[in-house]
Amino acid sequence: MQSLPMEVGSSSSSAPRDTSGPVVQVRFPSAQGSVLGSLNQQREDGQLCDLSIHVQGHVFKAHRCVLAASSPYFHDQVLLKNMSTVSIPAVMDPLAFESVLSCAYTGELRMLRDDIVNYLTVGRSCRCGTSWTNALSC
Numbered sequence: 001m002q003s004l005p006m007e008v009g010s011s012s013s014s015a016p017r018d019t020s021g022p023v024v025q026v027r028f029p030s031a032q033g034s035v036l037g038s039l040n041q042q043r044e045d046g047q048l049c050d051l052s053i054h055v056q057g058h059v060f061k062a063h064r065c066v067l068a069a070s071s072p073y074f075h076d077q078v079l080l081k082n083m084s085t086v087s088i089p090a091v092m093d094p095l096a097f098e099s100v101l102s103c104a105y106t107g108e109l110r111m112l113r114d115d116i117v118n119y120l121t122v123g124r125s126c127r128c129g130t131s132w133t134n135a136l137s138c
Contacts, residue, residue: 039063040105051078053101054087058094060101070104073127092125093118100128 042048042063049061051074064084067074077083088097096111096118103109111119122128 036066036105036107039066040102043105050084052085053097054085055092055094055097056090058098060098062101062104066104067101071126071128073125089125092122096122100126 043061043066046061049063051062051064051067053060053062064074064078068078069075074086077086093115096115099109099111100119100122109119
């Protein structure tokens with residue numbers, strides 16, 4: 001089993017606590033990355049995916065919770081409309097979408113400079129966030 005680095009400190013959290021002594025807070029800084037990494041591996045293996053995204057005849061599997069947390073567009077589609085299948089407009093490049101989907105899990109996006117417009121199209125269509133699309137606009 002992989003061990004996770006920890007940070008230990010005192011907490012002044014408003015969470016319920018025992019008033020008989022000080023509270024110790026333990027943080028696992030790599031836990032978020034570890035969980036997303038595991039979810040990404042599951043996605044790549046087609047395990048526990050509960051969302052299918054159709055882009056120009058390609059079907060991409062994903063986890064509703066990850067995309068809902070990553071994109072207001074997918075949040076609306078999977079939570080408000082309770083969709084398990086989403087079709088993306090035909091103007092979107094499937095390879096760019098696949099990279100942006102991976103970015104939701106990894107926080108990394110690599111592309112050729114000449115393809116930036118394709119990635120901006122995906123980012124704007126899926127409403128990936130202004131900081132993300134602004135970074136690509138530079």
